[in-house]
Amino acid sequence: MGIQERKEREKEARREEILDAAYKVFVAKGLAGATVDDIAAAAELSKGTIYLYFRSKEDLYLAVTNRGLDIMLGIFEATAAQGGDPIRQIWNLSDAYNSFYEEHREYFRMLAFFENPEMHDTVSEEMLAECQTHDAKVWGFVSGVMKNAIDAGYLHAGLNPLEVGMMLWSNSTGLLRQLDRNEEYWHARMGIDLRKTLRMSNSFLLEAMMTDKAMQLYHDQLIHHWPTRSQEKKS
Amino acid sequence: MGIQERKEREKEARREEILDAAYKVFVAKGLAGATVDDIAAAAELSKGTIYLYFRSKEDLYLAVTNRGLDIMLGIFEATAAQGGDPIRQIWNLSDAYNSFYEEHREYFRMLAFFENPEMHDTVSEEMLAECQTHDAKVWGFVSGVMKNAIDAGYLHAGLNPLEVGMMLWSNSTGLLRQLDRNEEYWHARMGIDLRKTLRMSNSFLLEAMMTDKAMQLYHDQLIHHWPTRSQEKKS
DNA sequence: TAAGATAATGACTGACAGTCACTAAATTAG
DNA sequence: CTAATTTAGTGACTGTCAGTCATTATCTTA
Numbered sequence: 001m002g003i004q005e006r007k008e009r010e011k012e013a014r015r016e017e018i019l020d021a022a023y024k025v026f027v028a029k030g031l032a033g034a035t036v037d038d039i040a041a042a043a044e045l046s047k048g049t050i051y052l053y054f055r056s057k058e059d060l061y062l063a064v065t066n067r068g069l070d071i072m073l074g075i076f077e078a079t080a081a082q083g084g085d086p087i088r089q090i091w092n093l094s095d096a097y098n099s100f101y102e103e104h105r106e107y108f109r110m111l112a113f114f115e116n117p118e119m120h121d122t123v124s125e126e127m128l129a130e131c132q133t134h135d136a137k138v139w140g141f142v143s144g145v146m147k148n149a150i151d152a153g154y155l156h157a158g159l160n161p162l163e164v165g166m167m168l169w170s171n172s173t174g175l176l177r178q179l180d181r182n183e184e185y186w187h188a189r190m191g192i193d194l195r196k197t198l199r200m201s202n203s204f205l206l207e208a209m210m211t212d213k214a215m216q217l218y219h220d221q222l223i224h225h226w227p228t229r230s231q232e233k234k235s
Numbered sequence: 236m237g238i239q240e241r242k243e244r245e246k247e248a249r250r251e252e253i254l255d256a257a258y259k260v261f262v263a264k265g266l267a268g269a270t271v272d273d274i275a276a277a278a279e280l281s282k283g284t285i286y287l288y289f290r291s292k293e294d295l296y297l298a299v300t301n302r303g304l305d306i307m308l309g310i311f312e313a314t315a316a317q318g319g320d321p322i323r324q325i326w327n328l329s330d331a332y333n334s335f336y337e338e339h340r341e342y343f344r345m346l347a348f349f350e351n352p353e354m355h356d357t358v359s360e361e362m363l364a365e366c367q368t369h370d371a372k373v374w375g376f377v378s379g380v381m382k383n384a385i386d387a388g389y390l391h392a393g394l395n396p397l398e399v400g401m402m403l404w405s406n407s408t409g410l411l412r413q414l415d416r417n418e419e420y421w422h423a424r425m426g427i428d429l430r431k432t433l434r435m436s437n438s439f440l441l442e443a444m445m446t447d448k449a450m451q452l453y454h455d456q457l458i459h460h461w462p463t464r465s466q467e468k469k470s
Numbered sequence: 471t472a473a474g475a476t477a478a479t480g481a482c483t484g485a486c487a488g489t490c491a492c493t494a495a496a497t498t499a500g
Numbered sequence: 501c502t503a504a505t506t507t508a509g510t511g512a513c514t515g516t517c518a519g520t521c522a523t524t525a526t527c528t529t530a
Binding site: 007011014045046052 | 476477478479480
């Protein structure tokens with residue numbers, strides 16, 4: 001009696017189709033600019049059907065961003081699978097976040113958009129809860145990577161894994177948003193390569209938290225070998 | 236013949252009244268939730284009058300955020316007027332940004348909200364240009380502070396003032412947004428004091444860019460005197 | 471094949487952004 | 501002081517769109 005199961009699958013498939021269509025429309029027109037009729041047309045469904053699957057336009061938008069979180073976590077996990085010592089893992093995680101930004105810019109933007117507290121009132125409890133589940137998975141992963149580095153004695157013992165994750169994450173996010181907002185302006189007009197800036201600031205943060213054990217391991221790759229200080233170090 | 240002038244003043248005053256009313260309504264209901272009729276009622280005007288002063292609800296919202304930028308710049312300038320050496324000035328600037336967050340949380344949120352690229356298409360060219368003017372003033376101020384520190388030999392010479400400003404700014408912004416989004420969660424549930432985290436990460440960044448000259452000046456106040464490393468330093 | 475359950479539809483409603491013909495008030499000219 | 505003219509303000513009206521729901525279509529089961 002696989003009819004129930006087939007129906008479940010079909011329902012799920014339809015839900016995914018709607019999400020595909022919604023993603024395209026939201027990317028093209030933004031949350032405010034997109035109409036549910038647009039999305040229905042893109043999914044080759046009627047408007048009413050959309051509301052059988054999602055409670056509101058905002059819920060649908062949030063469901064799309066949850067996909068973004070899944071993609072992000074997938075990239076993180078694939079990166080971690082490459083192995084490497086705990087510090088390397090942190091670097092790789094940072095790179096993975098950059099990759100997400102580069103290759104899934106639209107999701108990055110949607111996630112940034114929905115982070116705004118103003119948006120949270122506009123979605124259903126259920127969808128918000130699902131979002132938090134996805135969020136928690138990502139944060140669980142990130143803090144796991146940090147914890148490894150602390151436990152292995154590569155980052156200072158007093159640090160809280162989540163705190164370390166938060167620092168690096170927020171720093172990257174802040175700069176990537178600036179980059180997204182106006183890369184052209186900063187690069188061409190101001191002569192600043194924000195990608196370089198980002199690598200630099202991540203290094204500063206990470207190196208400040210690294211133990212001597214880790215510093216020795218990465219001695220040659222340390223970023224802040226300032227001209228005057230590198231001489232000191234050799235002594 | 237001061238009639239022209241008086242009319243100008245009255246017009247400006249009315250504009251400010253509308254902005255006062257709009258601020259209250261936007262704070263209470265958000266951009267999407269607020270209606271122009273709400274704002275008109277709060278300003279004791281008719282809807283049509285609002286449109287004599289602003290082109291759209293979004294333009295009005297952006298005009299309110301521009302006030303936020305003015306307030307921010309005012310706080311920055313007041314802080315700078317207290318004096319201090321170049322590094323102290325940077326610390327004070329960072330504190331001033333925190334003060335802005337604490338005391339003008341609503342403006343902080345509105346600014347964060349409008350930073351989203353999706354919003355930029357919804358406002359008039361004129362208003363966006365005005366916003367950029369305000370933005371440029373703030374950035375001019377910030378990079379000026381950084382430039383002083385570099386020129387005085389307190390930050391490494393190869394650094395670009397804007398780049399330094401960008402690093403500290405983005406880092407603070409990223410963490411303050413997390414704080415705003417869910418301080419309760421991080422503090423009570425995860426046991427992390429993000430304000431402390433913010434001070435720490437700002438220290439890490441700043442100290443990584445400081446010259447020996449500056450490091451000596453601030454030796455006793457350096458944050459990252461990790462247990463194991465502080466002994467080294469004494470040698 | 472009929473009855474019943476499930477999925478999909480699109481016409482309809484209410485709310486709201488933005489407009490514009492009109493009214494009110496202030497200014498200027500005679 | 502009054503009429504003419506300019507400027508400021510109004511609110512009824514329009515088009516659009518989110519969300520609903522009575523109806524229709526399709527699929528399942530007896």
